[in-house]
Amino acid sequence: MISIKGLSKVFRTKHQEVRAVDDLSLQIKKGEIYGVIGYSGAGKSTFIRLLNRLEDPTDGKVTIDDQELTSLNKGKLREARQEIGMIFQHFNLLWSRTVHDNIAFPLEIAGVPKSERTKRVNELIDLVGLSGRGNSYPSQLSGGQKQRVGIARALANKPKVLLCDEATSALDPETTDSILDLLVDINEKLGLTIVLITHEMHVIRKICHQVAVMEQGKIVEQGDVLDVFLYPKEQVTKKFVDQVMGDPEREHSLQLIKDTYKTGEILRLHFVGESTNQALISEISRKFVLDVNILHGKITQTQKGAYGTMFVQFLGDKEEITRAIEYIQSTSVEVEVSPDD
CATH class of the missing domain: 3.30.70.260 (ACT domain)
Known part of the structure; x- marks a missing residue:
């Protein structure tokens, strides 16, 4: 489903060169929930922005569903992005629009007729558990409800892939669990491939099938989540496992x-x-x-x-x-x- 080969991103200034993502290669299967975990500065946020070319790579290729995104021109890229949804840590909602209109926004941009937009938005409001809140504004919602709006908006164009950039980091533990349960439900109902980055092993443990551990722009360990829990090889992975198992020594x-x-x-x-x-x-x-x-x-x-x-x-x-x-x-x-x- 997603093939990443030799992906690199170098940020250059007058005085230094920062290699945020360094020769990264991954294969992600269709319908998988794939977690990428790393501490702050590991390069994971840059990595996920490279997947839909919010950042252009310095080197490497990203192929999603047999289409190489890294070779597309701007017009083709806009079309391809309609099949890639993205949710963010801080929701990125339009504060002057209602829940209904926030979810409808990408459909408006895509030129979907109003009657069809309304039907799709109502379906998504029900899917994410916000029935009755369509006319509310973001300021009237809790953090978890705002993220549900963000998820519904990301699903508006029926994407094949959902990218989650620290989607639960701004939420309390109980709300985090409810959002993770929603992502699992969406994955199972829609067969959606989800790529999720986080610094919390609890998130990986709860919903991911596979995990990759990033450090200094590189993948240092990857595999089935249960195998990584059982046999962590790298020191950074052991620290993450200890977050959940409570064995700091x-x-x-x-x-x-x-x-x-x-x-x-x-x-x-x-x-x-x-x-x-x-x-x-x-x-x-x-x-x-x-x-x-x-x-x-x-x-x-x-x-x-x-x-x-x-x-x-x-x-x-x-x-x-x-x-x-x-x-x-x-x-x-x-x-x-x-x-x-």
């Missing part, structure tokens, strides 16, 4: 807990998908002569399934502990044993 957690609980064996268990429903601790207690203490645990949900970690302490005979560990390793639960002193 990820690299040292086992040793830190072992220093606190000096007896027995400390394990970190990784539960994925169906294994999160296993009554593993009960099984261990029944099968082996051990005392089992649960020290810490958390389970979180991604689009591809659940993922959880749990720290446990096994107290008992060393051979019995070894047998218990071997039993866990025979299941779908992954086990990490504390390092030796």
